[in-house]
Amino acid sequence: MIPIKSSIFIIFVVLFSVYPSFAEVQGFNEENFFIDVLWRKAMSVEEKQLPKIALVLGGGGARGFTHIGVLKVFQEERVPVNLVVGTSVGSIAGALYCAGASLENLQNTIKDFDKRDISNFSSISLLEMLLADRLLSNKKLENFINARIGEVTFNQLQIPLVCIATDLITGERILLREGSVAFAARASSTVPGVFQPVEYNQRYLIDGGLSENIPVSVAKIFKADVIIAIPLSADITKNSVNNIFLTLMQAIYIQGQSLDQYNLSMADVIICPDVGDLNAANFAGAYKSIDKGYIAAKKSIKEVKIAIINKIPERVLIE
Amino acid sequence: MNSLNFCTILLTIFIFADTSFGLKANLEEHQKKSSYSKTLSKSLIGINIVKNKKESLKELDLLAKSFIDEGSYNRALDIYDKILDQKPPRKKIFEYYVIIGDLYNLKKDYNLSLEYYKKALYIRKNNAEVMVKIGKIFFEGNLFELAEKMFLDALKIDKKSIKANRGLGDLFYKQGLYAKAINYYIKIPKEFYEREIIRNMADSYKNLNKINEAIDILEPFLEKHIDYELMFDMGLIYMNMNNYEKAKEWLLKSLEVKADNFKNCIYLASLYDLTGEHKKAIELFNKAYDLDSSYASVDFMRASLAYKAGRIKEAKIYANESYKKAKSIFVKDQVTKLIKFLDRK
Numbered sequence: 001m002i003p004i005k006s007s008i009f010i011i012f013v014v015l016f017s018v019y020p021s022f023a024e025v026q027g028f029n030e031e032n033f034f035i036d037v038l039w040r041k042a043m044s045v046e047e048k049q050l051p052k053i054a055l056v057l058g059g060g061g062a063r064g065f066t067h068i069g070v071l072k073v074f075q076e077e078r079v080p081v082n083l084v085v086g087t088s089v090g091s092i093a094g095a096l097y098c099a100g101a102s103l104e105n106l107q108n109t110i111k112d113f114d115k116r117d118i119s120n121f122s123s124i125s126l127l128e129m130l131l132a133d134r135l136l137s138n139k140k141l142e143n144f145i146n147a148r149i150g151e152v153t154f155n156q157l158q159i160p161l162v163c164i165a166t167d168l169i170t171g172e173r174i175l176l177r178e179g180s181v182a183f184a185a186r187a188s189s190t191v192p193g194v195f196q197p198v199e200y201n202q203r204y205l206i207d208g209g210l211s212e213n214i215p216v217s218v219a220k221i222f223k224a225d226v227i228i229a230i231p232l233s234a235d236i237t238k239n240s241v242n243n244i245f246l247t248l249m250q251a252i253y254i255q256g257q258s259l260d261q262y263n264l265s266m267a268d269v270i271i272c273p274d275v276g277d278l279n280a281a282n283f284a285g286a287y288k289s290i291d292k293g294y295i296a297a298k299k300s301i302k303e304v305k306i307a308i309i310n311k312i313p314e315r316v317l318i319e
Numbered sequence: 320m321n322s323l324n325f326c327t328i329l330l331t332i333f334i335f336a337d338t339s340f341g342l343k344a345n346l347e348e349h350q351k352k353s354s355y356s357k358t359l360s361k362s363l364i365g366i367n368i369v370k371n372k373k374e375s376l377k378e379l380d381l382l383a384k385s386f387i388d389e390g391s392y393n394r395a396l397d398i399y400d401k402i403l404d405q406k407p408p409r410k411k412i413f414e415y416y417v418i419i420g421d422l423y424n425l426k427k428d429y430n431l432s433l434e435y436y437k438k439a440l441y442i443r444k445n446n447a448e449v450m451v452k453i454g455k456i457f458f459e460g461n462l463f464e465l466a467e468k469m470f471l472d473a474l475k476i477d478k479k480s481i482k483a484n485r486g487l488g489d490l491f492y493k494q495g496l497y498a499k500a501i502n503y504y505i506k507i508p509k510e511f512y513e514r515e516i517i518r519n520m521a522d523s524y525k526n527l528n529k530i531n532e533a534i535d536i537l538e539p540f541l542e543k544h545i546d547y548e549l550m551f552d553m554g555l556i557y558m559n560m561n562n563y564e565k566a567k568e569w570l571l572k573s574l575e576v577k578a579d580n581f582k583n584c585i586y587l588a589s590l591y592d593l594t595g596e597h598k599k600a601i602e603l604f605n606k607a608y609d610l611d612s613s614y615a616s617v618d619f620m621r622a623s624l625a626y627k628a629g630r631i632k633e634a635k636i637y638a639n640e641s642y643k644k645a646k647s648i649f650v651k652d653q654v655t656k657l658i659k660f661l662d663r664k
Binding site for chain 2: 030318
């Protein structure tokens with residue numbers, strides 16, 4: 001027979017030990033619930049009540065495949081994008097995205113991507129380059145883009161796009177946002193010293209990366225409320241500096257890096273795919289970096305939603 | 320007994336002395352727990368029976384297995400050490416290495432587990448099953464690239480390996496590479512779909528916005544099983560589709576199975592709020608509060624509902640309560656916004 005006092009004690013112990021199981025709270029993440037509820041509300045209001053969202057796609061040569069992975073996440077999560085600003089390969093990715101090209105198809109078709117798909121790269125042209133001082137042409141890049149989105153102009157795009165190029169003579173940053181989209185993306189991706197500059201309105205345009213590799217400031221000019229930047233910067237600490245040419249290149253990278261950092265400080269969210277160790281000129285197997293972009297964007301999507309929700313007036317979310 | 324027999328017995332005793340004496344302590348304790356091992360250990364302690372090496376290995380093997388069945392992995396490992404000391408045939412050594420690897424794996428000693436699986440693989444280089452086991456260890460250690468390689472190697476040998484496909488599916492699912500995860504999960508024959516595979520597949524499809532596929536994978540399972548978690552998942556999938564009626568249906572079904580599911584209460588309540596069924600929403604938020612009053616979200620939602628009903632004073636009380644409970648910066652920011660908004664009213 002258990003004494004009465006002991007029985008009461010046991011009942012208390014049982015009650016208190018059982019209590020937590022009354023509420024099945026396992027796996028409940030309050031922040032996620034808040035984001036879910038508020039995001040649902042945000043997506044149910046008129047678009048004009050939402051903040052203007054801009055994606056800034058940085059340059060990075062072969063690392064640019066990463067953008068496809070990032071953009072896939074934006075499509076999957078149905079994040080409304082109102083503006084895309086791109087430099088170099090960011091312009092190419094932006095052109096495809098803004099024109100509504102299927103990223104899934106793109107991912108499947110670029111596995112065998114080769115430099116020859118976008119330029120007249122060959123042993124003969126290389127020889128010409130060295131002996132006759134004649135640079136390569138990236139005219140084929142225009143064809144590559146047109147084959148995927150048609151010969152569209154900026155005003156036909158589903159999402160407004162701005163491509164960044166650099167004036168070779170004045171060094172000015174040039175914002176391309178009218179005329180042929182493929183041409184603008186090509187001009188924005190014309191690597192100096194490798195490809196012939198692209199002639200445009202009595203200017204000679206080269207890669208936008210020279211003036212602004214991650215053009216957040218341009219998104220600011222277009223009054224974006226939420227700016228999401230995707231830099232594809234190289235890890236310069238891994239670069240070799242054991243000859244004059246490489247040292248000069250490193251100096252350019254260092255200079256660009258401080259401008260990048262200034263630009264990135266103005267972004268609301270920075271999605272940083274882990275691609276710093278990929279060589280910008282190595283296209284073979286670069287499509288594998290798509291996954292890296294996808295993973296990085298998935299990890300950042302919560303932050304993206306928070307940044308957007310934070311810019312929505314409380315009246316819109318509460319009423 | 321003639322002298323020849325006597326010598327044989329002596330020799331046998333000499334050969335197995337180490338084994339038997341080493342085992343003695345283990346066995347004596349073990350006798351209390353297992354009647355099977357009791358009988359077996361008796362025969363091993365009293366080495367008065369003449370046995371050949373094969374028989375002895377067999378008995379040791381049985382004893383080790385009985386230890387495994389009991390969950391006495393350390394004891395089983397001791398026995399396997401003894402077995403290996405006796406230099407069993409190569410074919411058996413492979414099996415023992417795998418078992419020892421499994422035991423270390425169960426003990427979560429992944430380094431040793433890996434060591435034995437590698438030894439096993441050294442004996443049979445093309446054993447897909449061991450490759451999968453190694454892959455799983457890499458996977459557990461978040462060494463995704465190594466794990467992927469092992470699973471893919473296993474698939475090269477056994478193209479239909481369910482475990483390798485499962486491993487790759489799990490691997491990509493864990494990394495959030497949902498399309499790739501699906502590619503491997505769908506290679507598993509449907510009759511082998513376990514609940515976790517179904518859940519991972521449905522979640523992958525949901526993340527890929529392939530909502531119909533997510534439903535197609537969950538629905539047949541839920542026709543046969545009562546599973547409140549998967550019912551809840553189904554509700555969320557329909558919520559993502561903006562099919563709120565179906566979402567309510569599934570969340571209610573889930574709540575019927577498990578009425579005290581806080582998470583379900585709060586999601587269903589928010590759904591009622593979204594569809595303007597405020598009374599039902601309040602009832603469920605109140606229920607959620609009764610289940611667990613520590614969350615800011617419940618008070619936040621009650622404040623929002625009270626405001627919508629024009630009860631500003633009540634809304635302010637709830638909002639202040641919510642602020643006290645808010646744990647993350649984001650939640651605190653949202654509650655602060657609400658408080659400021661209500662203060663202007």
